[in-house]
Amino acid sequence: xxxxxxxxxxxxxxxxxxxxxxxxxxxxxxxxxxxxxxxxxxxxxxxxxxxxxxxxxxxxxxxxxxxxxxxxxxxxxxxxxxxxxxxxxxxxxxxxxxxxxxxxxxxxxxxxxxxxxxxxxxxxxxxxxxxxxxxxxxxxxxxxxxxxxxxxxxxxxxxxxxxxxxxxxxxxxxxxxxxxxxxxxxxxxxxxxxxxxxxxxxxxxxxxxxxxxxxxxxxxxxxxxxxxxxxxxxxxxxxxxxx
Amino acid sequence: xxxxxxxxxxxxxxxxxxxxxxxxxxxxxxxxxxxxxxxxxxxxxxxxxxxxxxxxxxxxxxxxxxxxxxxxxxxxxxxxxxxxxxxxxxxxxxxxxxxxxxxxxxxxxxxxxxxxxxxxxxxxxxxxxxxxxxxxxxxxxxxxxxxxxxxxxxxxxxxxxxxxxxxxxxxxxxxxxxxxxxxxxxxxxxxxxxxxxxxxxxxxxxxxxxxxxxxxxxxxxxxxxxxxxxxxxxxxxxxxxxxxxxxxxxxxxxxxxxxxxxxxxxxxxxxxxxxxxxxxxxxxxxxxxxxxxxxxxxxxxxxxxxxxxxxxxxxxxxxxxxxxxxx
Numbered sequence: 001x002x003x004x005x006x007x008x009x010x011x012x013x014x015x016x017x018x019x020x021x022x023x024x025x026x027x028x029x030x031x032x033x034x035x036x037x038x039x040x041x042x043x044x045x046x047x048x049x050x051x052x053x054x055x056x057x058x059x060x061x062x063x064x065x066x067x068x069x070x071x072x073x074x075x076x077x078x079x080x081x082x083x084x085x086x087x088x089x090x091x092x093x094x095x096x097x098x099x100x101x102x103x104x105x106x107x108x109x110x111x112x113x114x115x116x117x118x119x120x121x122x123x124x125x126x127x128x129x130x131x132x133x134x135x136x137x138x139x140x141x142x143x144x145x146x147x148x149x150x151x152x153x154x155x156x157x158x159x160x161x162x163x164x165x166x167x168x169x170x171x172x173x174x175x176x177x178x179x180x181x182x183x184x185x186x187x188x189x190x191x192x193x194x195x196x197x198x199x200x201x202x203x204x205x206x207x208x209x210x211x212x213x214x215x216x217x218x219x220x221x222x223x224x225x226x227x228x229x230x231x232x233x234x235x236x237x238x239x240x241x242x243x
Numbered sequence: 244x245x246x247x248x249x250x251x252x253x254x255x256x257x258x259x260x261x262x263x264x265x266x267x268x269x270x271x272x273x274x275x276x277x278x279x280x281x282x283x284x285x286x287x288x289x290x291x292x293x294x295x296x297x298x299x300x301x302x303x304x305x306x307x308x309x310x311x312x313x314x315x316x317x318x319x320x321x322x323x324x325x326x327x328x329x330x331x332x333x334x335x336x337x338x339x340x341x342x343x344x345x346x347x348x349x350x351x352x353x354x355x356x357x358x359x360x361x362x363x364x365x366x367x368x369x370x371x372x373x374x375x376x377x378x379x380x381x382x383x384x385x386x387x388x389x390x391x392x393x394x395x396x397x398x399x400x401x402x403x404x405x406x407x408x409x410x411x412x413x414x415x416x417x418x419x420x421x422x423x424x425x426x427x428x429x430x431x432x433x434x435x436x437x438x439x440x441x442x443x444x445x446x447x448x449x450x451x452x453x454x455x456x457x458x459x460x461x462x463x464x465x466x467x468x469x470x471x472x473x474x475x476x477x478x479x480x481x482x483x484x485x486x487x488x489x490x491x492x493x494x495x496x497x498x499x500x501x502x503x504x505x506x507x508x509x510x511x512x513x514x515x516x517x518x519x520x521x522x523x524x525x526x527x528x529x530x531x532x533x534x535x536x537x538x539x540x541x542x543x544x545x546x547x548x549x550x551x552x553x554x555x556x557x558x559x560x561x562x563x564x565x566x567x568x569x570x
Contacts, residue, residue, distance in 0.1 A: 075443055075445045085443070089439075090440075094436060095503055096432065096433060104441070105445040107429060109426050116426045117426070118425070120424060120425070120429060149556065149559045
């Protein structure tokens, strides 16, 4: 593990009314490191993911990528900087095809007009989607199939693929194996293990301690919005996480 | 076979239109004539244009019921400007576009900028506000005569194709291109499918929503030009035109919850409504029954759409299974 921090969460506080969903949370993720983010329901994990993604603007503190603060309040900026997120609710568009879901918000366009005004290069999008899914060993019937018609496992695979396919620096996975069968879960964990080999840091949120032990280097524990511990992810330490 | 089934489902509104034409042509010898069908298309053109505007808003899962009032205001502004300043008739087209943009901007500002509750309620309020402005500007009466270019647009033709039909085809092609080929249009579809996911995907949701109300109001302004030219007068909209436009959108298979809709099917939906009205008139059915027939068509369309959704879902799943098996 290299020492250089890729992503730093520095004193992030996020309040919703009187409730502090996050209270001065600080931790760093280093290059090629897999960090598990653990905590009960309501501990603030998903809020932290949204702060990293740029969806929530922290009330205090900053999120830094390679030492530079990410502009808050816009998920496009984080994504363009190389952060890939797999959201717990998958954030898919049931009415759109697999290829369109993979490229939603970053469609290959021609000519290079200001963002959104170009013409979508559908052929390029389909070819790249095919290559991406092939590389990630994700099997789907037809790239033009609306995502709403896919099975739960296929939908999850599309969401995970979208999150990690274009990430260059950090991937955040919020419960990426929830509702998956054993074979699909194994496949997702295989993808997670491959990410550090490609120089990408990973933040993994999971309730499944077995899979955390299987892939994570370190675990960060949140409780009621506060960071209450950081421990190596080894089998003998799991009892400490629960405490 | 499955692909054929899916194609037939996609062509549902066209099949319904052909059935309606078949029934009316059996009941009246005058229905299926070139001059009458041209009449149907011209009579449907204003509803079709307004429906295209309404479709953009419906695509994001919202409704703008003020569009009809914007049409009325635009007809009145064109007539009043021509009456009071005939020398400024050349200014009418950009002026009406500006009026449309202004109404759309107010809607967008209230709904997207200030986040004042429900879009339906905001635009319902705007329906009354714009209607009131129309009464104020017109003095509460119909204003005769509009600039000659609007009359020429509505009554002229090119290569035998009436101007209103050309206008609908042009506007339809433009909207089809935006919604299907331009990234911004795909974002409109994405927001209608899952607004929350659109934000997470980095799509500028608020900017896209803002633009949706502007685009819809621009379509209403162009509809206003057409209606002014067809009637050669400015008239306050009584609020029914937008209901017909939304009916055309629904008959065209769009989902009012957003994310699904077709430009050409919406135009066909408007022609279905025009055909029903025209056919009943030819059969000398009392005009009191026309709204009944349109209402029945709308309810039938919703029922057929539910059936279509179920059948299409099954066909697509089957198609996916076959392709997965072949892979």
